[in-house]
Amino acid sequence: MKFSVFTASTPEWEPAEAARILAAQGWDGIEWRVTDQADAETPGFWAGNRATWPLTGLEGSTDEIARITAESGLDYSGIGAYAGIGDHDNVERTLAATATLGARQVRVTMPPADGGDYREKFAAARTDLEWVAERAAAHGVRALVELHHRTITSSASAAIRLIDGLDPAHIGVIHDLGNLLIEGQEDFLSAFQMLGPYLAHVHVKNALWRVTDEAGFDGSVIWKEEWAPLRLGQANVEAYFEALSTHGYDGWVTVEDFSTELPLEERTADNLAYLRAIQERVTSRHVD
Template sequence: MKFSVFTASTPDWTPAEAARTIAAQGWDGIEWRVVDQQPAAEPGFWAGNRATWPLTGLEESLPEIARLTREAGLEFSGIGGYAGCGDHANVDRMLAATAELGARQVRVTMPRSDLGDYRELFAGARADMERAAAVAASLGVKALVELHHETITPSASAALRLLDGLDPEAVGVIHDLGNLLIEGQERTLSALQLLGPYLAHVHVKNVAWLPGEPEADGTVRWRHDWAPLRSGAGDVDAYFRALHEFGYDGWVTCEDFSTAVPLEQRTRENLAYLREVEARTRAAVPA
């Protein structure tokens, strides 16, 4: 396996700082966040993220993205795009940028499930992905669907239904440990087997479920929050064992949105932990 960092999780660093630090820590690659974001007084994961490339003017930024990545000695694990599948013009731009960079694969986002009748949203997204698959195939890249809570594809089953019959060389799925703890969780090995050739990429983060204060009648409502890899509800060892059992040996991208420790320490310790878990679980799975 190869390990990379998604720069959504490195908001304090400029692109140059992100590439330099990630490379110095020994990561294999980087997954650049590309989106037009809101400004913020302080850097944050979703607004004011300094390690994000704007979608506006992206084409002019491609030489600098390529230079920073290349000079740091990093590979592209993919591109973290936010273009919605129905935004055809920007999907095409992201696919073309991915091809120009040699980044191989890019995320295309799915509609939120609360935007209308699920059946209509799903049918529209299927048509959009059929179109995206054709464009991706013409460029030699892959459009990725992430398993993400509160969208029409929170689970492997839903993603397979969306993509089934399309060329797995042109479309694929990002399996995500953390997102699935919020919505869409299925037995990991079963989900990987279900996806089969559509499993293209893996994201790793972790989540904690926390109880709220009891209400007057004693009802307790739970909420989720991002957690460090070691202490969240997700069993990282079990996750890697399933990946090894399935035979996955591709990219694993870390996107740790917890803030218990400073960013540079967090990324450094996460790489050490992931490599330790990967080696331990690989040895535990019969060849």
Template sequence: MKFSVFTASTPQWSPEVAAKTLAAQGWDGIEWRITDQDDAPVPGFWAGNQATWPLATLARDTPEIARITHDSGLEFSGLGGYARCDNHDDVETLLVATAALGARQVRITVPRVGQGNYREAFALAREHFEWVTERAAAHGVKALVELHHGTLTSSASAAMRLIEGLDPEHVGVIHDLGNLLIEGQEDYASAFELLGGYLAHVHVKNVRWCPRTVAEPDGSVLWDSQWAPLRTGQGDVRGYVDALRAFGYDGWVTCEDFSTDLPLEERTRDNLAYLRSVSAPR
């Protein structure tokens, strides 16, 4: 397996600093966050993230992305795009850049739930992904569907319903340990077997569930999910990696740690050490 970092999780670093720091720590690759984001007085994961490339200027920025990545010695594990499958212009922009960079694969998002009838939204998303897969094939790249809580594809089973029958050379699934702890959890080995050749990429982060400090009037206790360090969250990272290895997966494992228990540079360094330790042959 090769290990990379998604730059959504490195908001305080400029692209130059992110690439140089991760390379010096020994990471194999980088997954650039690409989206038009809001400004923020303090860099954050989702707004004001300094390691994010704007979608609006992606075509112009592509040579600079390539230079920074190649100069650092890192590989592309893919591109972390946010273009939704029904926004064909933005999807095309991402696919063109993925091909130009030699990044091979790029995330294309699906609609969130709660925005209309699920069955109808799912059927439309399937139609859009048929188009996405055709365009990915035209550019010689692969479009990725992420398993993400709150979306039409929160589980491996849902993702398979979305893309089954499409060309696995040009469409695949990102399996995500942390997201599945919030919604969509299925036995890892079974999920990998279900996805088969559509398992194209892996994201790793961790989560802890915490009870709310104030109970409901009837005494009910509600729980909220929080991002947690890889070592201490409720997800079994070692067991997850073991299941990947047993399935025969030997691709990219991209870390996107949104916990803040440790300072950023210490966090990324420790995450790599931990991932290497749990993936070492035993």
């Protein structure tokens, strides 16, 4: 496996700084965040993120993205874009940029599950994905559907229903350990087997559920999810890697750690050490 970091999780670093530090720590690749974001006085994961490239006019940034990435010695695990599946102009923009960069694969985002009729959204998304598959093939890249809570593809079961029959060379799925703790959790190995050739990429983060100060009308407990360090969340990361190994997955694993207990540079270094140690243990068991 190869390990990378999604720059949504490195908001304090400018692009060149992110690439330099991650390369020095020993990461194999980087997954650049691409979106038009709001400004913020303090850099944050979702607004004012300094390691984010604007979606509008992305084609004008590809030379700089390529230069920074190449000079660091990092590879692309993909492009973490936020173009909605129905936004054909921006999907086309991200597909073209991915091809220009040689980044191979790029995320397209799915409709939210809230509001409207689910079946209608699902049918419309399938029509859009058929178009995306054609455009991805034209560019020689692959578009990725992420398993993400509160969207129409929160589980492997939902995703395979949506994409089944499309060319897995040009449409794939991102399996996301942390997102599935919030919604969509299925047995790891069963989910990988279900996705089959569509399992194209893996995101790793962790989360946990905490009791809130709120209460239901009858005094019942209200829980809420929050992101957690890889070592401290509820997901069994080693069991996840065990299932990936059993399935034969040997592709990219991209970390997007949205916890803040550790300073950013210490956080990314510790995550790599933790995951490499897990990989070594899992590999040794399978070799034995």
